Amino acid sequence: GVSCFLQTACQCLPGCDFGSSLPERALLLVLVLVFLQGSVLPLGAASSPDVSHQDKTDNHKVEAQGHNYTKKAFPVLSIDYHYIQTPFEISLWVLLASLMKLGFHLIPRLSSIVPESCLLIVVGLLVGGLIKLAGEQVPPVMNTRLFFLCLLPPIILDAGYFLPIRPFMENLGTILMFAVVGTLWNAFFIGGLLYAVCQIQPDNPSSLHQIELLPCLLFGSIISAVDPVAVLAVFEEIHINELLHILVFGESLLNDAVTVVLYHLFEEYSGIGTVSVLDGFLGVISFLVVALGGVLVGAIYGILAAFTSRFTSHTRVIEPLFVFVYSYMAYLSAEMFHLSGIMALIACGAVMRPYVEANISHKSHTTIKYFLKMWSSVSETLIFIFLGVATVDGPHNWNWTFVTVTVILCLVARVIGVVGLTYVINKFRIVKLTTKDQFIVAYGGLRGAIAFSLGFLLDPAHFAMREMFLTAIITVIFFTVFVQGMTIKPLVELLAVKKKQEAKRSINEEIHTQFLDHLLTGIEDICGHYGHHHWKDKLNRFNKKYVKKCLIAGERSKEPQLIAFYHKMEMKQAIELVESGGGVKLPAAMPSTVSMQNIQPKKPPPALPPERALPQLSKGREEEIRKILRSNLQRTRQRLRSYNRHTLVADPYEDGLNDFLIKKQKIIELEKKITEMNNYLTVPSAPPDSPTITRARLASDPQAYSVKPTSDSVPTIQVDLASPQSPDSVNLMDEFRNARQPEQDEDRGLMMKPPSEAKGPKRPEDAEGAKDQQRLMRCLSDPGPSADEDEDEPFLP
Amino acid sequence: MGASQTHSEHKFQDLVDKTGFSLEQIINLHKRFKQLSGNEDTISRENLDSIPALATNPIRKQIIEAFFDKRNQRQDEVGSFHEIGFEQFLMVMSHFRPPTLKTTEEEREVMRREKLRFLFNMHDTDSDGTITLDEYRKVVEELLSKSGAIGLEAAKAIADAAMLEVASTNVPHMEPDEFYEGITFEHFEQILKGLEMESRMHIRFLDVNTTTMHCGK
Secondary structure: OHHHHHHHHHHHHHHOOOOOOHHHHHHHHHHHHHHHHHHHHHHHHOOOOOHHHHHHHOOOOOOOOOOOOOOOOOOOOOOOHHHHHHHHHHHHHHHHHHHHHHHHHHOOOHHHHOOHHHHHHHHHHHHHHHHHHOOOOOOOOOOHHHHHHHHHHHHHHHHHHOOOHHHHHHOHHHHHHHHHHHHHHHHHHHHHHHHHHHHOOOOOOOHHHHOOHHHHHHHHHHHHOOOHHHHHHHHHHHOEOHHHHHHHHHHHHHHHHHHHHHHHHHHHHHOOOOOOHHHHHHHHHHHHHHHHHHHHHHHHHHHHHHHHHOOHHHOHHHHHHHHHHHHHHHHHHHHHOOOOHHHHHHHHHHHHHHHHHHHOOHHHHHHHHHHHHHHHHHHHHHHHHHHHHHHHHOOOOOOHHHHHHHHHHHHHHHHHHHHHHHHHHOOOOOOOOOHHHHHHHHHOOOOOHHHHHHHHOOOOOOOOOHHHHHHHHHHHHHHHHHHHHHHHHHHHHHHOOOEOOOOOOOHHHHHHHHHHHHHHHHHHHHHOOOOHHHHHHHHHHHHHHHHHHHHOOHHHHHOOHHHHHHHHHHHHHHHHHHHOOOOOOOOOOOOOOOOHHHHOOOOOOOOOOHHHOOOOOOHHHHHHHHHHHHHHHHHHHHOOOOOOHHHHHHOHHHHHHHHHHHHHHHHHHHHHHHHHHHHOOOOOOOOOOOHHHHHHHHHOOOOOOOOOOOOOOOOOEOOOOOOOOOOOOOOOOHHHHHHOOOOOOOOOOOOEOOOOOOOOOOOOHHHHHHHHHHHHHHHHHOOOOOHHHHOOOOOOO | OHHHHHHHHHHHHHHHHHHOOOHHHHHHHHHHHHHHHOOOOOEEHHHHHOOHHHHHOOOHHHHHHHHOEHHHHOOOOOOEOOEEOHHHHHHHHHHHOOOOOOOOHHHHHHHHHHHHHHHHHHHOOOOOOOEOHHHHHHHHHHHOHHHHHHHHHHHHHHHHHHHHHHHHHHOOOOOOOOOOOOEOHHHHHHHOHHHOHHHHOOOOOOOOOOOOHHHHO
16 A cells, blocks of 8 residues: 555656756655655554554545455465564654755755754654644654663764763863752752742632642753753754853753752652652762762773774674674663663763774774764654654643743743853853853753653653643743754854864874973973873873773774874875875865975985986976876776675775875875976985884785886886885985985885986887886786785886 | 061062962962972072972973073073072963953963963974974974884874974965975964963962972972
8 A cells, every 4th residue: 555655656756847946856755755654654553453444544645555455365465564563664754854854954045044953843743743633643752761762872872972072071070060050950940939839829729739849849850951962953053162062062961860860859759748858868879879870880881892892803894883782781781770871871982982993993983983973863853853743642731820930930040050150160260151151051051852751751640740741841842942942043143152163183283282281281290289280191191001001902002192193184184185086295274385395404416417417307298197197096096896794804995095095105205206306406305104104014014016127227117115124125216326315214115217328229218208107007007915916026028 | 587578478569460470379389489499599400300290291301491491581582591580480380370251352362472482482492483393303202202112203204294284374385496494483373373272271370278289299
């Protein structure tokens, strides 16, 4: 039935206005799928025994459907929806969510005005409405277990793994203040005042009077927590500066512990009706246990993951799996003990990341990154859609007083909390928070799906006013997401809040960050007080001395941070080079003609006898050579072998990349020499190979493309892959070298040897040139290292 | 002791105006100064060298040198001292004061330039106003000095790449035969403007009691 419907739908589509533009067609497709969704879910909700009921409800959508139940002896085609029902529905939901995301970005103006979260909630409302219109029961999508065990962890893991540790740690005090004290303040303020408001109005005794203090406080604690999902969704689109982002986001993560404790505390005791001082005290202890326990559990799993990744060098394919599984288990273990799962996940991701990244291959790193982003994106989309659907579904009990008072109190409490706390915090901070910052922090306190799920979790037996609570929670969520979410971007522009710096980190900044760290530690030591630089330095040294040795495989455990950064940068540049189709210049942040020769100190050219002058390469010849080099680079890229699972293990792309890096270096040197030869009489020394090249060479068993010179009289191209001390690094330009100071320890790489004055009569200029090119092509178009082929074979015929 | 106390307080008051520290901070720093100098009036390089906590710092030579560098005294002199007194000590320390809420935008600019100047002076060891490639190489080598042989090889490449970056950012179009002499102060400011030095380069000067200071020695 479904397939027939799809068929008819697809037949309709081409018949439609053929000239309609792509976004409109996409929208049409999207709408079709929404209808599909609406039709399938009732199909599933009303289970198949009631076939006649099913026939009634699938009215206008499935007319083309014909039951294929002929009286054949053997059913050639039959439908068994039940068999695949659950996974099919899940997939359909995920597909819907993803197509929605696609759709929004196809509509040009919409995504810049309205944040995605709002649009998704609206979609959820539509789908829920459709289902309700179809007369069916909305599937209980906001199942709390589904939410907390499946939808929330990917988002938190993504946040935790990519958490910028440095700003987080620097502002940890502030973040904790906001998370703990701020949430407590919010919860008690809202809960208490709500109770007070409920108790007034003695003239018309409403149902509000029945609400006691403890349920109010419980409600307050549910509604007071800033939600990480909503914050992420909105803040990602406004690109504010790092400090504010980490403050609000960090707060939303760390207040989970407070929420968990308050929730359980009040839930337990609202049946009984009173909370004694002892219980309060136990609550405080419980908070410490929950928070620190969560972090501890996460850290343990993180270290386990890091340790495991040390041994994965032979099984690269499953490396990402370890990251995901260990993190998920950390979350589940924490939830098992009612500790804070969110904090466990954050701790796990943050602890394991530096060590895992040092151990895993580049491909695994990319995989982890993309999988995390993908899962968290889908999760987030689903959460908002489900919020919409559950809103349509959930039993509501609208009470004007309760809801409006809640909304107002939430805003007021947030503002007072932030302002008050900032006043105290600024006494201890060096970089103070300005009023603008405070406004953004207060305004960014969005509530989201966690509050709703917690409300959903309430037992209707104990809490008669559960529906009212849910309605109020949903209203607050809608208010914060829609109103605050939509207006925060223009407000940020209006207030001229500092935005995130998009520039990527340069090597100079990295050098100076490290330099500053040491400098400030030193000054603190001279001053004689143990400030936080001192402790940070101690922690770093402990890390380097003991922890890194355990958790990082091989040589990289000793690699200092600056060098690691430099390697990463080189790798990135090389990849950019490959992707851009291979120019031979190092891509710089802005186009510049500065190259290495501009900064190398000039060496004075020694006096040479004039007959030893190098040939002037004509411009045309230069261009040809450049073209050849470039095209060979491209060919190398295309020739990377397609791999199966087994060659993936050996990481052919990485080997190719290393080769490519080597070639790039050689080509840069060659180019430099070409241009210099037009300007200078000598060839200055080549810059030393970067450690990446050295490491690549040491690691990948170098093949020497060495040329045994049989004659000095022909320009030869020599590609020398050998390490600097190897005897294979034969220097063909010995005539020249003898005239200048020897720099024999440097690798020569590709070089052009000029013809000496004794030119064989059989070799005219053009033939030489042609041979040049030929040899160039031969040496560069060879695929990766192959031991037997080229090692000792001279290029010269 | 009464008379000398008021005398030193009077002197300290001058220093408050000159360096911007509060009186309590100056008194604390004075105590530390006395500790370091062994109750003398001046500190020499050996006094600072003997601080045990500094032993593991890869750039301690530069740090100690910075205290004795005349350029950091804001008096347009060059050269270096043999010994410094409390006032010079404070002057160098004042480079590490943080901005307050009341600091205006202009004052922040001035602060940032001062701090960058301090860093520049640390790199420019021959006081010629530019950081040459060799000097920069030395900086990177010192940073990596505690990392053994790997560090030394990489230091050259890293310094070269960094220098190239400075040159590309500041002088985008250079002919092949032009030569980039060295990083001037303006270029230095340019490449580090993303780091917001006035908010990063500071330490917390205590103005409570000094019991913690005795642990430092």
